[in-house]
Amino acid sequence: MKRVPFQTLSDQLYRVxxxxxxxxxxxxxxxxxxxxxxxxxxxxxxxxxFPGFVEGLRNKKIDFHAMPxxxxxxGALERWNGKMxxxxxxxxxxxxxxxxxxxxxxxxxxxxxxTNHWMRGGTYALQAAEAGYIGICWTNTTTxxxxxxxTEKKIGNNPMALAVPxxxxxxxxxxxxxxxxNGKLEVLKLQGKQLPLPGGYDSDGNLTLExxxxxxxxxxxxxxxxKGSGLALVLDAMAAIIxxxxxxxxxxxxxxxxxxxxxxxxIDATRLMGQAALDEMVAAILADFHTAKPLDENExxxxxxxxxxxxxxxxxxxxxxxxxxxxxxxxxxxxxP
Amino acid sequence: MKRVPFQTLSDQLYRVxxxxxxxxxxxxxxxxxxxxxxxxxxxxxxxxxFPGFVEGLRNKKIDFHAMPxxxxxxGALERWNGKMxxxxxxxxxxxxxxxxxxxxxxxxxxxxxxTNHWMRGGTYALQAAEAGYIGICWTNTTTxxxxxxxTEKKIGNNPMALAVPxxxxxxxxxxxxxxxxNGKLEVLKLQGKQLPLPGGYDSDGNLTLExxxxxxxxxxxxxxxxKGSGLALVLDAMAAIIxxxxxxxxxxxxxxxxxxxxxxxxIDATRLMGQAALDEMVAAILADFHTAKPLDENExxxxxxxxxxxxxxxxxxxxxxxxxxxxxxxxxxxxxP
Numbered sequence: 071m072k073r074v075p076f077q078t079l080s081d082q083l084y085r086v087x088x089x090x091x092x093x094x095x096x097x098x099x100x101x102x103x104x105x106x107x108x109x110x111x112x113x114x115x116x117x118x119x120f121p122g123f124v125e126g127l128r129n130k131k132i133d134f135h136a137m138p139x140x141x142x143x144x145g146a147l148e149r150w151n152g153k154m155x156x157x158x159x160x161x162x163x164x165x166x167x168x169x170x171x172x173x174x175x176x177x178x179x180x181x182x183x184x185t186n187h188w189m190r191g192g193t194y195a196l197q198a199a200e201a202g203y204i205g206i207c208w209t210n211t212t213t214x215x216x217x218x219x220x221t222e223k224k225i226g227n228n229p230m231a232l233a234v235p236x237x238x239x240x241x242x243x244x245x246x247x248x249x250x251x252n253g254k255l256e257v258l259k260l261q262g263k264q265l266p267l268p269g270g271y272d273s274d275g276n277l278t279l280e281x282x283x284x285x286x287x288x289x290x291x292x293x294x295x296x297k298g299s300g301l302a303l304v305l306d307a308m309a310a311i312i313x314x315x316x317x318x319x320x321x322x323x324x325x326x327x328x329x330x331x332x333x334x335x336x337i338d339a340t341r342l343m344g345q346a347a348l349d350e351m352v353a354a355i356l357a358d359f360h361t362a363k364p365l366d367e368n369e370x371x372x373x374x375x376x377x378x379x380x381x382x383x384x385x386x387x388x389x390x391x392x393x394x395x396x397x398x399x400x401x402x403x404x405x406x407p
Numbered sequence: 408m409k410r411v412p413f414q415t416l417s418d419q420l421y422r423v424x425x426x427x428x429x430x431x432x433x434x435x436x437x438x439x440x441x442x443x444x445x446x447x448x449x450x451x452x453x454x455x456x457f458p459g460f461v462e463g464l465r466n467k468k469i470d471f472h473a474m475p476x477x478x479x480x481x482g483a484l485e486r487w488n489g490k491m492x493x494x495x496x497x498x499x500x501x502x503x504x505x506x507x508x509x510x511x512x513x514x515x516x517x518x519x520x521x522t523n524h525w526m527r528g529g530t531y532a533l534q535a536a537e538a539g540y541i542g543i544c545w546t547n548t549t550t551x552x553x554x555x556x557x558t559e560k561k562i563g564n565n566p567m568a569l570a571v572p573x574x575x576x577x578x579x580x581x582x583x584x585x586x587x588x589n590g591k592l593e594v595l596k597l598q599g600k601q602l603p604l605p606g607g608y609d610s611d612g613n614l615t616l617e618x619x620x621x622x623x624x625x626x627x628x629x630x631x632x633x634k635g636s637g638l639a640l641v642l643d644a645m646a647a648i649i650x651x652x653x654x655x656x657x658x659x660x661x662x663x664x665x666x667x668x669x670x671x672x673x674i675d676a677t678r679l680m681g682q683a684a685l686d687e688m689v690a691a692i693l694a695d696f697h698t699a700k701p702l703d704e705n706e707x708x709x710x711x712x713x714x715x716x717x718x719x720x721x722x723x724x725x726x727x728x729x730x731x732x733x734x735x736x737x738x739x740x741x742x743x744p
Contacts, residue, residue: 219709294634303710308541351647362557
């Protein structure tokens, strides 16, 4: 592992995007979001996914000229068409719109069809929290796991992110409906590491700690067995209904994952109770939470997002951790001889 | 097990409620909801919980004269005070209100403070689905499980219910954030049955299939380990913020679980796409889902709520299954000599 300054990382990412013709404020946003994922320790959706993202722009699978468009409006609920544009841009735009709707109506909801991979769902829930809103968003995906009771991948892992705003640092839960996200399995496989708990089955149908075996068998375990399996199905149906877009089984008929459906919900938490009262309430919840007797005396009990905030602070102080090979590959991407 | 006609069951439940002075249309509603839980096979929240519910009415812990009251309004988002009234009545009222808000604004959200146990969360999500809305609701509870990495119960199991409307039968996911709800553990313990998969730890800290051991150790396993633990915390914080009511750590300071906080969200799905198109979309999702190769050739893969619909049909045809002792106890409750 190597450490590089956040701005250097962000600049390099932008340089590559610009080299394929994506060179405006939306490209700056994408460079920043990829850099932020890496900064926050979300290595599953940082540098390791960037080459694939650039490839999508280069081969015109993703249209970086497209801007999302509102297609229907029902007051606090809107439908937007992502027009096969850049997933990160569409996502940020739609969460921003959900927040504007929440400002007007207390709660706002945007269904987004025809969009592409948003990388890290937590980005957009945090975007809402930064502005004092409760943020909730989820996406569907192509088929990535078998439903409970089946050996055949038929449902998405449909990540969902939820954030609660707090001045001192937001609570952020960002979870795929598989026990480990595909990105996480890929990263651990690359590092030659085992999972801490079984994350799926090997090709013989036995539970395994080996990320590579799960990627091969295509049988990751749903979170909480039948519960995560059910939740994945419900989130997919809701995303398709609210956005009017594709559901997982439609996406799976394509040659790759694109034109997915997403939902963005914002709730105006600071209007409900004011920032000071909100901070006090959340602080009291977390203070009590932190008194929970830990299983391991050397490790305190952490709320969702707490570890991320630590990593972020460390990244900003000492530089962002990057895999040396991935960093070298980034430096060499699209440089003219 | 014995079978009794739905109406007989409902009548008996109402008779007991009336005997403690709770004798109006809200009491009829409660009798019906308890009977429906039993009818749908949700034995964890049917007859087994009824004596405790009646006890709460008798000893005036629950005020059956109280009606919930709107305290704040922000357009599509409202706060209601449950005034320590009957949880089932408050819940139904607030989901109805969320639906009315959704009719006006596309989406509606109600935060309910100061309410009591709603019994089965699925009831209210189904209430929304029956009228063509996507229904989402959750509740906080007192401390019922340790967060991931701790041995001390500090978080609620905070059940959440989600329903997707469909003419042929709604999709319904009703899940506590523990792998098994407390009610389920109680029912299986009573039946002398083991859990199909580990649901928590025994008092020595080993994973166990014995429901009684988990009830004793007070260490149920969160759904998906750290994920369900995180989700429980986030749902609690959101419920407290949106409703302005108590969070789990406040409730845990009382001598028992009352004055909980809940959230109700409705989304006007039929207005988004019309009933026929909605039915077609959900049918296509489920048709593809049902083609998943089952692990056990004798058991198809089921969507959330599918098993319940089967049980409901059987209950309506052959009578509702009741535990003979519980049924006898109901017949003998509050009969004057």
